[in-house]
Amino acid sequence: xxxxxxxxxxxxxxxxxxxxxxxxxxxxxxxxxxxxxxxxxxxxxxxxxxxxxxxxxxxxxxxxxxxxxxxxxxxxxxxxxxxxxxxxxxxxxxxxxxxxxxxxxxxxxxxxxxxxxxxxxxxxxxxxxxxxxxxxxxxxxxxxxxxxxxxxxxxxxxxxxxxxxxxxxxxxxxxxxxxxxxxxxxxxxxxxxxxxxx
Amino acid sequence: xxxxxxxxxxxxxxxxxxxxxxxxxxxxxxxxxxxxxxxxxxxxxxxxxxxxxxxxxxxxxxxxxxxxxxxxxxxxxxxxxxxxxxxxxxxxxxxxxxxxxxxxxxxxxxxxxxxxxxxxxxxxxxxxxxxxxxxxxxxxxxxxxxxxxxxxxxxxxxxxxxxxxxxxxxxxxxxxxxxxxxxxxxxxxxxxxxxxxxxxxxxxxxxxxxxxxxxxxx
Numbered sequence: 001x002x003x004x005x006x007x008x009x010x011x012x013x014x015x016x017x018x019x020x021x022x023x024x025x026x027x028x029x030x031x032x033x034x035x036x037x038x039x040x041x042x043x044x045x046x047x048x049x050x051x052x053x054x055x056x057x058x059x060x061x062x063x064x065x066x067x068x069x070x071x072x073x074x075x076x077x078x079x080x081x082x083x084x085x086x087x088x089x090x091x092x093x094x095x096x097x098x099x100x101x102x103x104x105x106x107x108x109x110x111x112x113x114x115x116x117x118x119x120x121x122x123x124x125x126x127x128x129x130x131x132x133x134x135x136x137x138x139x140x141x142x143x144x145x146x147x148x149x150x151x152x153x154x155x156x157x158x159x160x161x162x163x164x165x166x167x168x169x170x171x172x173x174x175x176x177x178x179x180x181x182x183x184x185x186x187x188x189x190x191x192x193x194x195x196x197x198x
Numbered sequence: 199x200x201x202x203x204x205x206x207x208x209x210x211x212x213x214x215x216x217x218x219x220x221x222x223x224x225x226x227x228x229x230x231x232x233x234x235x236x237x238x239x240x241x242x243x244x245x246x247x248x249x250x251x252x253x254x255x256x257x258x259x260x261x262x263x264x265x266x267x268x269x270x271x272x273x274x275x276x277x278x279x280x281x282x283x284x285x286x287x288x289x290x291x292x293x294x295x296x297x298x299x300x301x302x303x304x305x306x307x308x309x310x311x312x313x314x315x316x317x318x319x320x321x322x323x324x325x326x327x328x329x330x331x332x333x334x335x336x337x338x339x340x341x342x343x344x345x346x347x348x349x350x351x352x353x354x355x356x357x358x359x360x361x362x363x364x365x366x367x368x369x370x371x372x373x374x375x376x377x378x379x380x381x382x383x384x385x386x387x388x389x390x391x392x393x394x395x396x397x398x399x400x401x402x403x404x405x406x407x408x409x410x411x412x413x414x415x416x
Contacts, residue, residue: 070295134387135369153368156354159326164353189324189355191296192369192388 030131032184036146041120044108054118058090058176059143064128065095065119066136067102067110069191074158075137076114083117089176095119098128101194125195135190139168149175152186262335268348270358279380286317286402291372293324294333298389299371303341305392310345317399323349324370377402
């Protein structure tokens with residue numbers, strides 16, 4: 001009886017450990033320089049879209065978004081401007097929503113009200129897990145060959161009032177002019193992606 | 199005979215399980231009732247929507263917990279454990295707009311009460327500076343939080359995040375435990391599991407008390 005209790009406690013402890021370590025153990029295996037295979041996800045209208053169809057001639061910026069996150073709201077205007085500015089330069093923005101807690105109808109309404117670029121639904125956070133993405137907003141720029149060239153924050157200031165370093169724009173401009181990207185990663189600050197419990 | 203003994207044993211086990219379930223339901227019910235009592239909707243209404251008289255406002259504000267503004271330099275200093283007798287340090291980064299942060303806060307308050315004097319526990323809010331006398335202390339008061347509380351105002355979140363831990367990817371909440379020497383022993387981005395965090399804290403005391411155990415054995 002005692003042995004059974006100990007075994008039960010041990011199993012419970014192991015389950016708890018694996019559940020809690022899941023989010024933080026989503027390692028950054030997908031580092032800058034990695035190549036992303038084409039993938040397909042449904043958009044907010046339920047239509048299947050692929051990376052290769054949506055990206056521009058100079059690649060794509062994948063941005064992990066959230067309907068509720070105030071940090072995303074703070075960045076929305078800058079994301080919209082970024083999308084418009086770089087669409088003209090052959091880089092298309094693709095929104096990704098991996099939050100298990102955000103219902104499709106809300107994502108759809110929010111998308112229609114805020115963005116002109118497509119937003120794809122990452123059901124079961126498969127893509128977020130592949131990238132090791134943990135926050136919103138978090139940016140991934142893939143060049144024309146789908147090679148990850150920049151990962152992280154948009155800039156250094158979520159409020160937008162004191163932006164001194166435009167990490168993403170600098171990286172995009174360097175990549176577009178054929179230069180090596182001087183700062184290819186910058187920690188993104190924001191809301192944790194709410195993953196499904198697996 | 200054996201069959202009868204096994205049946206008797208099985209009966210005992212079933213009765214025990216039944217009793218455990220009954221007690222668990224009673225305690226869970228009480229816990230729920232206490233939670234409702236501790237954080238009633240009316241209390242939130244009282245703080246947020248009820249417009250008190252001007253005198254009541256100043257009295258209420260003076261009773262709110264103090265939140266100290268810090269920058270990156272002060273943050274690094276806070277996290278350092280330079281004193282030889284420094285206690286372990288548990289730091290929780292949070293914000294009022296972060297739902298998981300708010301959800302785990304009662305557990306943090308409980309940990310603070312349980313380990314008072316044994317570890318240092320501080321919370322660092324990443325809310326906007328305008329909330330330093332607003333939503334941040336109001337929430338802390340609602341939570342009955344007594345630990346030292348700070349609000350980080352930094353020109354670069356990226357640099358601040360990197361100065362705390364290379365493993366912090368920038369999401370909230372973020373909880374990190376340092377031992378007395380300032381070495382990171384545990385961290386988690388996202389909601390912490392109380393029992394797991396408690397076990398990590400306990401490990402620190404077990405390590406510290408290990409030599410005494412050996413001496414007693416001799």
